[in-house]
Amino acid sequence: MALEQAQITFYKINQTGxxxxxxxxxxxxxxSASLLQELSGWSQGKSLAVTKTFExxxxxxxxxxxxxxITADRQDWLVTMWNQTPATQGKVAAAMGNSAVGNAQVVMxxxxxxxxxxxxxxxxxxPEEGAxxxxxxxxxxxxxxxMQEYMEAYLGHYSSSVVFTDPDADADLQILGYRRGVNDPVRNDVYPRFRTQILKKAGEHNLLLESAHLIRKVIRKTSLQLNRPEELAFWQKAYRMATLRYAQNLPDEVNFKYEVKARMDRDEVQSIIEAWTEDHETEWDDYGFVLSGQSSPHWLSHAIARSSFSFDIERNNLEVVNPKSLLRALRAQRADILNLMR
Incomplete structure (x- = not known):
């Protein structure tokens, strides 16, 4: 067992079923509860390679x-996903960080x-919290x-609610529709959904909406992928405009921060909040708004139900945390963690 730091971010489950x-x-x-229960049963005896639900x-x-x-403890569930990374002809690539741009050394x-x-x-x-x-x-x-895509694809193609056409040697199986149970009629007027959004505490965002006319400056923090030509060009242009020199050995990703003077209305602020909520994936990604007469920005991320906790856990190996030990650690601090949503 070892004490490790983990960042927890809550998401609201808007639609399941x-x-x-x-x-x-x-x-x-x-x-949500029936989805997790069924997914657990479906996975029993399967090899990892055949648990993919979408291409x-x-x-x-x-x-x-x-x-x-997928592991349960009373009403809670821990789902561990394996996210595939790109490979080339049975090899994974690693670029040497000290090699020069234009002549980078890649090891396979x-x-x-x-x-x-x-x-x-x-x-x-x-599930009892809908989150x-x-x-x-x-x-x-x-x-x-x-993960969201995975769950929706499972509902639509692998769950017990899916009804297929009869097997035919000359045709692939097709989905006829969906039904609640084996004795219920097949329906083709319903569609599978698993939709979520990051869980926000309304206060900070509401303040920004009500104070939109007082915004005088916007600060943007984002990550740029320098292996994408358009993002590399943006980053290089910013450095040139600031008359700064950049290193020849560039990382794949850099954190980037800039600020602009701005006057905004409520609709513009609402649009930024909605887009950020939809696309927000990393801790660095953020918007800050400075109001007239204030010096400290109001960050969108401060409204997120997020915090860091220390967990006494075991690892199966350097990459994978033992699920049972993690679920025990979560249960031990369950009340404190759930308070993030309050």
């Missing part, structure tokens, strides 16, 4: 994700036969969006 088109509040059937679309930023573990490392390169992410589901938390240890990424 099967909904009529246009309906957002009340599912025809399905719930990322061409051009998507998503990569395949797999179900590594073998992947064991049958191996899936990637990293683990962890999600603590508390779950991402638990981030050594990695910057929570993996929340791929």
């Amino acid at each position: 099967f909904y009529k088109r246009g309906e957002t509040e009340h599912p025809e059937f399905g719930s 990322p679309a061409e051009g998507s930023d998503f990569l395949p994700v797999y179900l590594m573990d 490392n073998d992947i064991p036969e049958g191996g899936i390169p990637g990293f683990a992410t962890y999600f603590w589901f508390v 779950f938390a991402s638990i981030r240890f050594q990695h910057l990424i929570t993996g929340q969006k791929p």
Whole structure:
């Protein structure tokens, strides 16, 4: 056992189950608790490689994700996902950080036969609260969006509610529709959904909306991927405008911060809040607003139900935290952690 620091961020579960088109509040059937219970049963006896529920679309930023573990403790669940990372002909690439731009040295490392390169992410589901938390240890990424895609794809293609056409030697199976139970009629007017959003404490954002006319400056913190030409060009232009020299050996990602004078109205602030809430993935990604007569910015992230906790846990290896030990640690501090949402 070892004491490790983890960052916990809560998300609200807006929709889980099967909904009529246009309906957002009340599912025809399905719930978070039933989804997790069924997913646990479905995964029993399966190998990791066959737990993938969706193929990322061409051009998507998503990569395949797999179900590594799902463990329950009374009403709580811990879901461990394995997030695949890119590989080339059975090898993973590592660029040498001290090699020069334009002449970078890349080392290719073998992947064991049958191996899936990637990293683990962890999600603590508390169905009675209508919420779950991402638990981030050594990695910057929570993996929340791929997990959301995974759950919705499971509902739509693998859950017990799916009804397929009869097997036909000359055709692939097709989905006829969905039903609550085996004795219920098949319906084709409902659609699977698992939709979430980062859980916010309303006070700070409401203050900004009400004070939009007082905003005098906006501060933006974001991460730039320097292996993307458009983001590299933006970063280089910013350095040139500031008459700064940048190192020849560039990392793949840099944190970037800038500020601009601005006058805004309520609708503009609302638009920024909504876009940021939808896309927010990393701790660094943030907006700060400075109001007239004040010097300290009001950060959007300060309204998030997020904090760091120390957990006494075991690891299966350097990458993967033992799920049972993590769930025990979460249960031991359950009340304090849930207070983040209050």
